[in-house]
Amino acid sequence: MNLTPEAILSLIATAGVGIAFLLMLEEAIALRRGRDPMSNGVRSFVRRFPRGTYVLAVLIGMVLGHLLWP
Numbered sequence: 001m002n003l004t005p006e007a008i009l010s011l012i013a014t015a016g017v018g019i020a021f022l023l024m025l026e027e028a029i030a031l032r033r034g035r036d037p038m039s040n041g042v043r044s045f046v047r048r049f050p051r052g053t054y055v056l057a058v059l060i061g062m063v064l065g066h067l068l069w070p
Helices: 005-033 038-048 050-068
Strands: none
Touching: 005 038, 005 050, 038 050
């Protein structure tokens, strides 16, 4: 198997869309049942660790920049 930069970028995008879809689905089910959605927990985690979130964003940017730089 040969992983090209385009294939890696596609896998990252697919994983991101999949995670976003699952969070939206869980939120819709939680709101229907009257519970707090998981996205509230994710939001509080991100606010609790802003430096970690920043580092993750930088790492994602570095990977995408490395793959897309001509």
